[in-house]
Amino acid sequence: MSSSSPDRSITRVELTGAPGGVDQLVSAMSGTGEIIHDSRSEPNARGEVTGIAEVVTASGPDVPVPPATARVTLQAVFTIDLSLWEDLSAEETRSRLEESTAELLRAVPGSSHAQARVVSVLQAHAPQP
Numbered sequence: 850m851s852s853s854s855p856d857r858s859i860t861r862v863e864l865t866g867a868p869g870g871v872d873q874l875v876s877a878m879s880g881t882g883e884i885i886h887d888s889r890s891e892p893n894a895r896g897e898v899t900g901i902a903e904v905v906t907a908s909g910p911d912v913p914v915p916p917a918t919a920r921v922t923l924q925a926v927f928t929i930d931l932s933l934w935e936d937l938s939a940e941e942t943r944s945r946l947e948e949s950t951a952e953l954l955r956a957v958p959g960s961s962h963a964q965a966r967v968v969s970v971l972q973a974h975a976p977q978p
Contacts, residue, residue, distance in 0.1 A: 857905050859885070864900045868892065871900040872969035876924075879968045882906035883922045887968070925950070928973045943967045 862878065864871045868889070875887060886903040934942045947965045954963035 859903055859905050861886075861901065861903050864902070866897055868896075868898050869971060871898055872971060875900060875902050876926075876969045876971075878902060878904050879922075879924050884966070884968065923954075 864874050871889065875884065878884065881904060883905045884902050885905055886901070888901050890899040892898050929946075931942075934945070937945065946967050950965035951963045954960060954965060957963075
């Protein structure tokens with residue numbers, strides 16, 4: 850399902866599969882536009898979840914952007930030592946990660962209205978030699 854306006858397009862995507870796979874795909878979609886809605890079901894008998902995401906994307910190169918202003922959607926991937934956060938609940942950890950990241954983005958010269966949202970947290974793999 851997709852809806853459009855002159856300056857943006859919203860596409861609704863439904864994914865069903867292993868929780869890690871759904872997380873990876875939603876994370877990948879966040880690189881194409883802003884995810885404005887992301888919900889997950891409880892795992893079914895096979896352990897699969899259904900995720901529904903709504904993604905905002907630019908509707909094309911003809912979208913006028915005022916010369917002095919641009920809205921930037923940025924995807925960042927990093928590794929974090931979660932043992933430093935172990936005294937916090939999952940929701941508190943998510944909230945602090947989002948606020949810390951938004952604070953870093955507000956430090957970018959000329960930026961305003963910086964927001965950050967945790968899309969997924971996946972187990973980090975050991976670096977390859």
